Amino acid sequence: AGHRIAVIGGDGIGPEVIDQAIRAAEAAAKKHDRAELSWNKLPWSTAFYKQTGRMLPADGWDTLAEHDAILFGAVGDPSVPDKITVHELLLPMRRKFDQYVNLRPAYLFAGVPCPLVGKKPGAIDMLVYRENTEGEYAPIGGQLYPQTADEVAIQTSVFTRRGCERILRAAFDAARKRPRKLLTSITKSNALVYGMGLWDHAFEAVRKDYPDVKSNSLLVDACAMDFVRKPEAFDVVVASNLFGDILTDLSAAVTGSIGLASSANVNPTKKFPSMFEPVHGSAPDIAGKGIANPLAAVLSAALMLDHLTLASSADAVRAAVATVLAAGAVKTPDLGGTATTTQMGDAVVAAIG
Numbered sequence: 001a002g003h004r005i006a007v008i009g010g011d012g013i014g015p016e017v018i019d020q021a022i023r024a025a026e027a028a029a030k031k032h033d034r035a036e037l038s039w040n041k042l043p044w045s046t047a048f049y050k051q052t053g054r055m056l057p058a059d060g061w062d063t064l065a066e067h068d069a070i071l072f073g074a075v076g077d078p079s080v081p082d083k084i085t086v087h088e089l090l091l092p093m094r095r096k097f098d099q100y101v102n103l104r105p106a107y108l109f110a111g112v113p114c115p116l117v118g119k120k121p122g123a124i125d126m127l128v129y130r131e132n133t134e135g136e137y138a139p140i141g142g143q144l145y146p147q148t149a150d151e152v153a154i155q156t157s158v159f160t161r162r163g164c165e166r167i168l169r170a171a172f173d174a175a176r177k178r179p180r181k182l183l184t185s186i187t188k189s190n191a192l193v194y195g196m197g198l199w200d201h202a203f204e205a206v207r208k209d210y211p212d213v214k215s216n217s218l219l220v221d222a223c224a225m226d227f228v229r230k231p232e233a234f235d236v237v238v239a240s241n242l243f244g245d246i247l248t249d250l251s252a253a254v255t256g257s258i259g260l261a262s263s264a265n266v267n268p269t270k271k272f273p274s275m276f277e278p279v280h281g282s283a284p285d286i287a288g289k290g291i292a293n294p295l296a297a298v299l300s301a302a303l304m305l306d307h308l309t310l311a312s313s314a315d316a317v318r319a320a321v322a323t324v325l326a327a328g329a330v331k332t333p334d335l336g337g338t339a340t341t342t343q344m345g346d347a348v349v350a351a352i353g
């Protein structure tokens with residue numbers, strides 16, 4: 001009964017922040033949608049790898065596929081290469097479950113210090129749509145004579161017309177529903193003529209179907225500058241895998257803290273489960289201290305509630321986060337305060353009511 005959610009806390013601060021996300025989602029779903037959520041906590045992590053030699057059991061993907069959504073903390077531990085932790089659990093999940101939409105909102109909350117001078121709360125309000133299954137992160141390439149003076153490497157990007165068109169359509173659909181109806185497509189076809197050339201062709205074709213959306217194309221280097229100079233000019237931004245990855249660290253930084261940056265990895269067909277995770281990693285430098293900001297995870301859980309069509313609950317979680325940040329009494333160290341992860345979670349749950 002209810003919505004079945006698989007929970008992978010993972011490593012470092014992952015389980016710490018996910019616990020608070022679960023509390024907030026539970027409280028909101030109960031109060032605002034009278035919905036039941038069931039949580040299946042899976043121990044897959046670096047510790048699990050050290051015990052079993054695998055990041056997840058042989059039937060792990062089948063287990064995940066039986067759920068309506070996946071809530072994910074972070075993986076990565078200094079004692080094991082990322083090539084195992086990140087590359088055997090997180091990255092294959094996005095491809096196996098065809099989670100081709102990576103949605104990363106960036107919003108400047110009241111009460112959060114913006115590193116850019118003079119930006120008002122709410123002025124930065126963008127949705128970045130990152131392509132999540134191909135492009136520059138296609139696992140294709142090879143090395144010759146590694147770690148010698150003759151070392152040669154090839155890293156191939158893969159751009160398909162279908163892959164580019166589907167992420168562009170997802171972004172245009174979102175832009176159409178927003179008040180400003182603006183979309184910026186990020187490119188670099190002046191230098192990467194083949195792959196980014198195809199991206200631009202897909203953009204030109206798709207935008208014809210959205211005459212109600214004001215769309216333009218922008219080079220990624222100029223975009224990086226404008227994310228700092230005038231982030232308020234952006235509404236929906238759509239970018240390739242690599243460009244979207246880099247630009248969303250920047251959009252997180254200009255909206256105050258990586259500890260507030262949420263994300264959704266969505267399979268819009270709902271053939272496979274979608275996955276919701278904070279943008280940040282396992283933060284080994286602060287793990288176990290109980291001081292990580294849980295709001296990125298909490299806001300990721302809100303994106304999950306949206307996906308489960310529990311929109312009132314999702315809005316209630318976001319409103320509670322906004323209330324807590326604006327009040328300013330409870331702040332974790334990344335926001336300049338001294339509150340613990342649990343105290344921040346308590347404040348959000350209290351604000352949900």
Ligand code: NAI
Nearest residue numbers: 074075076077082259280281282283284285286292293334
């Ligand atoms: P990171 O995001 O874990 O940490 C970067 C900096 O931000 C650190 O100073 C950390 O203390 C701080 N930070 C991150 N999240 C925070 C939060 N919620 N509250 C307060 N401060 C926070 O990135 P880093 O250090 O590059 O990577 C650490 C490990 O995590 C690596 O093994 C990496 O591969 C992995 N990683 C995993 C990701 C995932 O599972 N999705 C994403 C990014 C990195």
Ligand code: MG
Nearest residue numbers: 245246249279
């Ligand atoms: Mg990144």
